[in-house]
Amino acid sequence: MEEKSTNFIEDIVETDLKAGKHTIIATRFPPEPNGYLHIGHAKSICLNFGLALKYGGKTNLRFDDTNPVTEETEYVENIKNDVRWLGFEWAEELYASDYFSQLYEFAMKLINKGLAYVDDSTSEEMAAQKGTPTVPGTNNPYRSRSIEENRKLFIEMKEGKYPDGSKVLRAKIDMGHVNMLLRDPVIYRIKHAHHHRTGDTWCVYPMYDFAHGQSDSIEKITHSICTLEFVPHRELYDWFIEKLEIFPSKQYEFARLNMSYTLMSKRKLLQLVNEKYVSGWDDPRMPTLSGARRRGYTAKAFRDFCDKIGVAKRDNLIDLSLLEFCVREHLNKIAERRMVVFDPLKIVITNYPEGKTEMLPSENNTEAENAGVREVPFGCELFIERDDFMENPPKKYFRLSPGGMVRLKSAFIIKCEEAIKDANGNIVELRCTYIPESRSGHDTSGVHVKGVIHWVSAAHAVNIEVRQYERLFNTEDMNAIEDDFKNHLNPHSLAVLNNVYAEPALINAKFGEHFQFLRMGYFCLDPDSSDTKLIFNRTVTLRDSK
């Protein structure tokens, strides 16, 4: 293995370890269970779990479930499944909601220290009092309520005496602070809502800023790694830890992953699902891990990809082609080869005995040592790709043309004798002859051909469905658009082909297996398949230098 240089977060960890600040490290992956994990999360997962693996330590899986309105148990289960699929195991499965009692006590502590107060203002009033980045905010009368009154009101908030939105608990910091987030941030709000884990126990819920850092601290997380948008929150994060006098977890920020032609917003992805632009969160076109898995992307490809893109603080827009490169690189090594004809053109080998079938061995994967061979049936009637024949070929065309010769992969060299057309002039069949001495592995014909094409025996071919995917969006930078993102959907993101014929070995395909259909790309079996109909998803095409 080549030495991979460290990223800036690894530098921080190494420095901390060297300085004796910690002997082991603890990280956490903190998804909010309000959607499925996507490729951007994979970067965070690889970073957090990778750090603990590399330097010795643990990673907790902690669900950031402080907003009961948007969060569901279904998401929890799928997130766990996706993290495991990526190849990581967490030390503990935890929930911010596990800490609701403790968080409530933390809030009380701030009230008792005179560092929090109950505010009756409306959100509009609060926004107006907040000022702007260059104009300081103003104090309102509620800010000077007594500790006793604040304590009484907050208890009553918890007891459900006030309706949603009527009161909030705010940290009392500084309404003129240069950092807007420290202008008395809301830390608790009233929501009479059913929580996916705590049910109806609570009607006050902590805000992110009053839950995340405290949860980190309770779990003694040493390095709390999040994305750049939380940089301004770090000051608040530290303020609460200091005032609460709890374990000093530290927050570090990296640039989130953006990918070309891809959307990472869970809100928008949910919209695509709800409004049926896709078949579900696991639609193979979705950037979700479950979608990518269904499409045939491998966990290893994702880990390699995350390794390649690195971790830095610069805003980025990673080429989708880099991910595809990682997928091909892996699949090329593990996918067994099969022959499948997508747009069949019938050919008849006129000098091959009618009704005869012979089994020809074909290697499953020349890139893998022990992939072995399989037997492919050959007969006098075959299907080849319509594209592999040209009536009037250009100069450097190495495939079939009238009078031309081509090698049938793992079989014989054939020569096209005649193209038969229908009344409209469409080619419907090719009459060919084969060279018996040219059999693969036993070729004594002395004939050299440049082209090699795939084929299937018409008598043994299996009709399958193939789903070809293209990028979901046509716009490279989906973060830069101003209009409705749905205007940028690629109308050709899914193409279903039904007139597709596969060699019989494909009948035994299993879910989770990867195949390379020779010259066509990588494919895998889709769960929509039935006993009578096999459906394959195109994971990715072969590298195409057209």
Place this chain on the structure above:
RNA sequence: UGCCCGAUAGCUCAAUUGGCAGAGCGCCUGACUCUGGAUCAGGAGGUUCCAGGUUCGAGCCCUGGUCGGGCAACCA
């Protein structure tokens, strides 16, 4: 006219306490009697935004500019 962050090959991104600047895509060349629009191997391509400074040595540190992005949800 406040605070925070960034600027590296044509494009998109990496670069281990300061030590010969790397990858993918794109481009070019070569190999290959069995994927020839595939696969493999190699190549070209950089004043690391600008100007100063510290240092034996700076993409990394300091100062000042320029340009770009972010910062006011009872979301996370």
